[in-house]
Each structure stands twice: as structure tokens, then as C-alpha cells.
Amino acid sequence: xxxxxxxxxxxxxxxxxxxxxxxxxxxxxxxxxxxxxxxxxxxxxxxxxxxxxxxxxxxxxxxxxxxxxxxxxxxxxxxxxxxxxxxxxxxxxxxxxxxxxxxxxxxxxxxxxxxxxxxx
Amino acid sequence: xxxxxxxxxxxxxxxxxxxxxxxxxxxxxxxxxxxxxxxxxxxxxxxxxxxxxxxxxxxxxxxxxxxxxxxxxxxxxxxxxxxxxxxxxxxxxxxxxxxxxxxxxxxxxxxxxxxxxxx
Numbered sequence: 001x002x003x004x005x006x007x008x009x010x011x012x013x014x015x016x017x018x019x020x021x022x023x024x025x026x027x028x029x030x031x032x033x034x035x036x037x038x039x040x041x042x043x044x045x046x047x048x049x050x051x052x053x054x055x056x057x058x059x060x061x062x063x064x065x066x067x068x069x070x071x072x073x074x075x076x077x078x079x080x081x082x083x084x085x086x087x088x089x090x091x092x093x094x095x096x097x098x099x100x101x102x103x104x105x106x107x108x109x110x111x112x113x114x115x116x117x118x119x120x
Numbered sequence: 121x122x123x124x125x126x127x128x129x130x131x132x133x134x135x136x137x138x139x140x141x142x143x144x145x146x147x148x149x150x151x152x153x154x155x156x157x158x159x160x161x162x163x164x165x166x167x168x169x170x171x172x173x174x175x176x177x178x179x180x181x182x183x184x185x186x187x188x189x190x191x192x193x194x195x196x197x198x199x200x201x202x203x204x205x206x207x208x209x210x211x212x213x214x215x216x217x218x219x220x221x222x223x224x225x226x227x228x229x230x231x232x233x234x235x236x237x238x239x
Contacts, residue, residue, distance in 0.1 A: 033226060037163075043211070043229050044229070045227065090163075094224075109215075109225045113162065
């Protein structure tokens with residue numbers, strides 16, 4: 001059973017460019033959340049997608065946008081990149097349909113390995 | 121608004137010492153979940169424990185134990201007989217939740233505690 005997969009793993013962009021990051025949730029999960037983790041900080045919630053709609057949003061500008069596809073996979077888009085957008089971007093998947101579905105460890109929210117974005 | 125405070129930023133111990141990582145949270149919700157994650161240098165968040173606000177029972181899992189106290193809004197994590205492999209950044213996180221809807225994957229994280237275990 002594949003867990004959460006993210007791509008690309010690492011990428012370097014120039015200020016002003018646009019970037020798209022991708023996430024495939026764990027099999028059976030229908031909800032995807034995105035987080036930004038700057039160096040030395042905890043992850044910060046960007047937004048959450050369920051049923052192809054943005055359901056919740058954190059304190060991030062409109063330059064950050066997303067999309068969820070019918071197969072539950074998701075994309076995070078960042079426009080007009082700034083140096084401060086350099087961070088690890090994490091995707092988390094969970095299930096709204098079966099919120100108490102847990103694995104042996106008691107986990108219900110699964111994170112991918114992240115995409116390291118460097119803006120130069 | 122929810123908030124998680126991890127006042128300790130860096131902790132260094134010698135192998136086999138016990139170490140406690142502190143976590144204090146703030147929320148207006150009566151139903152919520154608390155988590156601890158471990159993050160090695162590779163970046164992946166490794167799940168350690170999930171606890172709901174209705175269950176204040178402390179838990180022990182091998183060398184790990186957790187002390188949840190609603191009265192002080194704390195959810196502390198203790199590693200007994202630490203090992204070099206425990207070196208990582210540890211995050212405490214909080215999620216809002218409905219009693220019948222489980223943990224929401226919108227998590228509020230603390231700033232993390234860097235634990236270094238020396239041989």
C-alpha cells in the first residue's frame with residue numbers, strides 16, 4: 001500500500017517564477033492538506049482540499065493556490081516566487097469519509113517526504 | 121485560535137539519559153487531538169502518537185511515554201534511556217476535531233525541539 005507521494009523531491013527556481021508541486025494521497029484517503037516548513041520552524045498550514053474544493057485556508061497570500069483532482073491527488077501552485085518561499089513543502093492526507101480509520105500505530109494523518117524548494 | 125508552544129529549542133543529552141520534551145497548547149475547542157512527530161534530517165514527519173482530548177490516560181510505548189494533563193494544557197513526551205538514533209527534531213501538534221469526525225488534518229505545530237543524543 002503506497003503511502004503519500006510527493007514530487008518533485010528537490011527543485012530550484014528563480015524569483016518571479018511559478019512552481020507546481022504534486023501530491024498523491026494514501027490509498028483510500030480523500031483529503032489533502034499542504035504545509036510550508038521554513039528552515040528551523042514548524043510546518044505551517046497552507047490549505048486543505050476535499051471533494052475538489054478548498055475547504056480551509058491558513059494565513060497565506062493568494063499567490064498560493066491549489067487544486068484537487070477526481071482521483072484525490074492534489075497540486076500546490078505558487079506564483080511570483082519570493083526568496084522567502086524557500087522551504088520544505090509537505091503534503092498530508094487523511095480520510096473524511098472514514099475519519100477513524102487508523103493503522104496499527106493509531107495514525108490517521110499521513111505525511112509525504114516533502115518537496116524542497118529553493119528560490120534564488 | 122489554536123497555539124502550540126515548545127519552549128525548549130535544543131536539548132543535548134548523553135546516551136542512556138532520560139529526556140522530557142515539553143509541549144503546552146491553547147485551544148477553545150472542547151474536542152481536539154494532540155500529536156507528536158519526529159523529523160529526521162531527511163524531512164519526513166514520522167508519526168509517534170495521537171491522543172484525543174477525552175482520553176487523559178498516560179501512555180507508554182517501549183522507551184517512549186506521554187503525559188497528557190488537560191488541567192495544565194500540557195502533553196509532554198519522555199524518552200527513557202535515549203539512543204543516538206533518537207537524535208531528530210520533535211514536533212508537538214494540535215488539531216481541531218469533531219467528536220464524530222476524527223482529527224482534522226489541519227494541524228497547528230509548535231516550533232520543534234532539536235534533540236541531540238551523544239554517544
